[in-house]
Structures are given as structure tokens and as C-alpha cells.
Amino acid sequence: MIQFENVTKSYPLGTIALDDVSFAIEPNEFTFLVGTSGAGKTTILNLILGDLYPSSGTVIVNDIDISSKKSKKIEELRRRIGVVFQDFKILQDKDVFENIALGLHIQELPIKKIKEEVREVLSLVGLEGREYYFPVQLSAGELQRVAIARAMCGDRQIILADEPTGNLDPKTTWDIMKIFKKVEDHKTIIIATHNTDIVNSMKKRVLVLKKGRLAKDMKKGGYEL
Amino acid sequence: MKKMLTALRRTPYQSLAVFSSLFLSLFLSLLLIFFINFLYGLLGYVESRPQVTIYFQNETTETSIMTVKNDLEKTGMVESVKYISKNDAFNIYKDLNKGNPLLLEMVSPDVLPASLEIFAKKPEYLRQIADRLDKVTGKDEVNYQKNVVDKLLSLTSIVRMMALGFFVFLMATTSIILMTITHFKVTLRKDEIELLRLMGASSGYVRKPFMQQALFLGFISSTVVYTLFATILYFLFPSVQSYLQGIEQLSVDLKVYQLIVWPITPLYAGALYIVLTLFGMGIAAFATYFAMRKYLSIQRG
Numbered sequence: 001m002i003q004f005e006n007v008t009k010s011y012p013l014g015t016i017a018l019d020d021v022s023f024a025i026e027p028n029e030f031t032f033l034v035g036t037s038g039a040g041k042t043t044i045l046n047l048i049l050g051d052l053y054p055s056s057g058t059v060i061v062n063d064i065d066i067s068s069k070k071s072k073k074i075e076e077l078r079r080r081i082g083v084v085f086q087d088f089k090i091l092q093d094k095d096v097f098e099n100i101a102l103g104l105h106i107q108e109l110p111i112k113k114i115k116e117e118v119r120e121v122l123s124l125v126g127l128e129g130r131e132y133y134f135p136v137q138l139s140a141g142e143l144q145r146v147a148i149a150r151a152m153c154g155d156r157q158i159i160l161a162d163e164p165t166g167n168l169d170p171k172t173t174w175d176i177m178k179i180f181k182k183v184e185d186h187k188t189i190i191i192a193t194h195n196t197d198i199v200n201s202m203k204k205r206v207l208v209l210k211k212g213r214l215a216k217d218m219k220k221g222g223y224e225l
Numbered sequence: 226m227k228k229m230l231t232a233l234r235r236t237p238y239q240s241l242a243v244f245s246s247l248f249l250s251l252f253l254s255l256l257l258i259f260f261i262n263f264l265y266g267l268l269g270y271v272e273s274r275p276q277v278t279i280y281f282q283n284e285t286t287e288t289s290i291m292t293v294k295n296d297l298e299k300t301g302m303v304e305s306v307k308y309i310s311k312n313d314a315f316n317i318y319k320d321l322n323k324g325n326p327l328l329l330e331m332v333s334p335d336v337l338p339a340s341l342e343i344f345a346k347k348p349e350y351l352r353q354i355a356d357r358l359d360k361v362t363g364k365d366e367v368n369y370q371k372n373v374v375d376k377l378l379s380l381t382s383i384v385r386m387m388a389l390g391f392f393v394f395l396m397a398t399t400s401i402i403l404m405t406i407t408h409f410k411v412t413l414r415k416d417e418i419e420l421l422r423l424m425g426a427s428s429g430y431v432r433k434p435f436m437q438q439a440l441f442l443g444f445i446s447s448t449v450v451y452t453l454f455a456t457i458l459y460f461l462f463p464s465v466q467s468y469l470q471g472i473e474q475l476s477v478d479l480k481v482y483q484l485i486v487w488p489i490t491p492l493y494a495g496a497l498y499i500v501l502t503l504f505g506m507g508i509a510a511f512a513t514y515f516a517m518r519k520y521l522s523i524q525r526g
Contacts, residue, residue, distance in 0.1 A: 078425030
């Protein structure tokens, strides 16, 4: 469960990224965050990940108050969250297997289990046989699949995706969205996007942000600005 | 192990720089430790020798010598007085020159003087004892070792102070070099560290490979240094042994244990290796730990 209560986030130079935002996302709910650039989508994702503190209000994720100063709590929380970054953040000197296994190593799983999980998730994202490819040998769509695979494996309960289809062609975009759909029943998925087509077609919950405020919260909504 | 070696191979110049820096510091440190222990051993040896020795002329009778001995014992200034007769002196001479028959043939007990070896209760009595012995009839020579001990003591303290200063400088420089190299290595992997932190890696998890590399390089450097040092010592052993002819062993009093520092015993050799290795691994780990601290705190806005 993710809960935002009257959350305001302002930056040192006075920019207000979020202004008194409240909402709750249930476990295994699929949610789109939409809004113009600078509306506060990435700030919400960073707050959920514990990468930012709220200036006021409370953010509770899986019963952990992210305002907690305890690093252990935040680390524990992050081990339950998978993130798909806009710029992929794929490590160039590691192959596909090593990139995906990063999170599993952090969870200190046995090697055998890691191999099993990576194979499973590679099949989920359609990258079987590519485990020993290096990032330079992959297309943008494949790199994004690696990023999704990394975010999904290892019992991650929440998946945060920041513009996961931003640099992709329409066909690859849909392929990527199909991967998210495959796991929507057992993971909470939050996707920040500008992509009108996918938001309108998928008919999921949509949180519309305008200048840091939550303008609309639609249960089966479409893309609105 | 395989992962660590791969990581070292991927950053060969940084690894070589860490190794070289550790090698130099550890080699100089080992030389200093060994030299100071040797000096302390020498000081202990000289201190254990009779502090004042009076040699008598050939015609002085044993009765006269024993009177001098009794008089000295009555003063209350001496700890012990040992009488070395002409025969005792000859036996000592024979023992010292057992490998040289020519020297043994040339000397008989008659040529060697009888003597008294005196240990004072306090160093300040030495001067008075020596003055008193100077007036004894039948004396040939009075050997007063305080000056030798004092000179050695002052040399040892100077060397110890200089070594300590040099050692601190060496360690500070090495730590700074290692920290700079680690900073550089961490910067190269900054993206990976940032990603790992966002994925929930603990500080220990991120630090682990860097620490493993540091400990490994510390171990390898100290082992190479020790091997080189042992080889040098092996070749120098005959020269030092001949220089110390007559001195069976040098030891350092560690209060609870008398550590023999020359000739090198397996215990001393083992202790030097353990200290050196722990030290090499310790300084490498310390520098790495501090270099990484800044990168490991969870930076939240």
C-alpha cells in the first residue's frame, strides 16, 4: 500500500514540485501518472523510492514512513521496489545476465536461485538467449526490456517506471506495455508517462498532475492534461 | 575470488599503484621495525654486560683480589661482583676462538688477567665504584661501560623518535595515496554504486568488493615485501653474524616474554610476517573505508 497524505515537496531554491498531494494506491494496482514536464511525476516516484524527503506531509510505503532517518529501513524498502529509469541505467561493463542479477545479489540469494530467476524473467521480457550480450550489442527496446527485467525480478512488490517508453517506437512501446500487463496481478505498478495511446487504451487508474497538484484521480481513466 | 581478480584486472594501473605504494611503505616499515628491534637487542646486550670491570696485574694475588671483592660488597652499592680467574678468562677466550687453533696456541692462562665484573645497584653508583677501583693497588685497568650504554641509549632513542616520525609520515602519505586511488576507482563506478543504492544495497554490500580488493592487495604486498626482506637477510646473515662475533643472541625484553631478535628465530620471523600482513591489510582497508564513506551515505533531498 502506498499512501500520500498532504504531501508537499519544495526544493531549496523555492520551486514547489508537489503541493498538498494526497492519494493511496492499493497493492497490485496499476496506475499511470500523467502531467506536463515539471508537473511532479518524477518527484512522486522519487518519494516512493525514498530518494527524497517530503517537505511536509507523510509518505508511507509498505508500512514504512519514508521520512525515517534510518538507512536500514530505506534499504529494506528499496529492496521491495523495482525501478525502470528513463535513461535505463544499464551498466555497460556488465552483460545482460549480470545487469539483471544485480538486485538478486543485493538480496543475497544463492547463485542457483539467481540463475533460475534471471532465466524466468528473461523469458518474461522475451530476451531468451541474450543473457551474455553486452549493452552495446542491444537495441534501445532490448535495453529497456533488460531494465524492466531487472526491476521485476527478486520479489519486488512495487514497480516504478519513469517514462519507460519515452525513446521507443510504437511497436516496441506496446511490447513493453505487454510485459507490464503480464505481471499486473501480483505487483503494484506505477508508470509516469506522456504516452497518450497507452494510457487511453489500457483503461487503468490515472493520476493527473498539474503544477505539483493532483488535478484528477480517475479509476479507469484516459490521458488528460 | 574470481570476481575480485577480474575487478583488479579491469583496473590494472590503479591496482599497480596501490600495490607499489603499499610495497614501498611496508618495506620501509619492516626495515625500521627490524632495525629498531635489533638496536634494542644490542642495547639489552650491552646493558647485561658487567658495568664496571677491573683487570688485575699478573702479580696481584687471588687473596688481594678477594679483599677488593669483599670491600666492594660491603659498600652496599653493588648488586653482584663476579671473580674471573686467569683460568676462567682462558676458558672464555678458548670458547670465543674455538674455530681458530692458531690464536689458541699463542695464548696461555698466564697472559690473561684476572678480573672482577661488577654490576651496580643503581647507574649513579657507577662513577663512585669506578673511582674507588682506580685507587686499588695491583689494578691493571678499569673498564667503565656507562659511556657506551649512554651513547647506545641516546642513539636508540634518537633512532626511535626519527623512525616514529618517518613512520607516521609514511603511513599518512600511503593512506592519502590509497584514498585518492580508491576515490578514483569509486568515481569510475559511481553510476553502479548509485544504482545499487537505489536498488536497496546496504553500505556493506557496496563497500565489500572494494574492501576485498584492498585486503587482497594488502596481503599480496606484505607477502612480497616479506619474501624480499627474507631473501636480503639470508644473503646478509653471514656478514652480520661475523660482525656480532661473540654475541650469541640479542633479545628484547617484552615484560612478559624475552623475544630473541638475532639470530632470527621461527617465532620472531612468524611474528614479523603476521604484524606486517595485518598492518598491510589494515592500512589498505582503513584507507578504502574512509575513501568510500562519502559515497555510501544515502543522499536524500
